[in-house]
Amino acid sequence: MAKKFKRRVFLILEAKEHKQTFSRVCEYFLIFLIISNTLAACIESIEEIFEAYKIWFIAFNRFSISIFTLEYLLRVWSCTSIEKYQHPIWGRLQYILTPLAIIDLIAVLPFYFPYNRADFRSVKLFGLIRFLQLLKLGRYSRGIKILTQVIRLRQEELILTLNIVIFLLISASSLIYFVEHEAQPDKFPHIPAAMWWGIITLTTVGYGDVYPITPLGKVLGGILALLGIGLFALPAGLIASGFTEVITANKKSNQILFPKICPHCGKPIDQPSHHPSDLEH
Structure with missing residues (x-):
């Protein structure tokens, strides 16, 4: 008891x-x-x-x-x-x-x-x-549970994308530091500080508090911004496709566990009919 x-x-x-x-x-x-x-x-x-x-x-x-x-x-x-x-x-x-x-x-x-x-x-x-x-x-929350399922389903692809983003961020921040440090020692004093500019540029937010002023720095910033547009679209596409797969799988699971039963013949309504007599009711 x-x-x-x-x-x-x-x-x-x-x-x-x-x-x-x-x-x-x-x-x-x-x-x-x-x-x-x-x-x-x-x-x-x-x-x-x-x-x-x-x-x-x-x-x-x-x-x-x-x-x-x-x-x-x-x-x-x-x-x-x-x-x-x-x-x-x-x-x-x-x-x-x-x-x-x-x-x-x-x-x-x-x-x-x-x-x-x-x-x-x-x-x-x-x-x-x-x-x-x-x-x-x-x-x-059912929505959070579905999001957790989506992340587990797409974790390898998301981790790969994250690795690419981190590699690109470190590379771009290092390059912009060497290009802009002499021209703007207060804005780009070291590579970790330059990562703030890299994040803002890579996400195409562009606060405008830190920006390159040398020609080479402007070219580098433009290239990074273009790469950021395509790169940050990848996780959104992966999560969207994952949502579609998880929701479809959950619907099929619910149909199997809790099928709709016809009150006239007692057969599942959601299953396709294989006999002409099934369509008569």
Whole structure:
């Protein structure tokens, strides 16, 4: 009985019992709490509003952290009901080291550490950690799950493209440094500083704060900008084709697992008919 209850708790928290009303309520409540925390962190940056409603903001933050902490502890406690994590020690440790569990821990653990509120860096870090709670939505968002599948499907091509971009960035930054350093020692003092120009040019953003003034530097900048237009279109095309493949595969999987049944003959509607009598109904 206890094992069955533990498994039920884990499936509810993992949002894998969508047909159960209580599971949907828990899922929607956690999503609402995550989004509300993110909005509260944004509004708290307005000093006038934060000072006027400081008590309410602090109370809501403590309530949210309590809920997220309870959620994390229940996940770790109930994960042993799954065969993959069934060992009481190593199974829980394996679950704790999963990416989503690490995100859940990061979202709550720093709030239990003492920090100096007078230190501006501590306050900024505290605010940044609150925004990390938004990553918890990855557990419930179907779009993020599909994006993860797409990245896994196209990871080799994306890594290859990233390698090309890094090679081109380092090469262009090194060349522009040697070309422009004497003419603009303050703008191109060293190669790492020249990489800022390389990134802005390669992405064709062009802020205009740093730009070449020598003829050779202008030619190099033009070539890099043209290469950037084509190079940055590659990841977009790879991800777009990956989305098409993943969505098509998911639709076919849903048709196999949950086929539409004709109420008259009891046969699957989504499957092509192979007999003339199948078309009569």
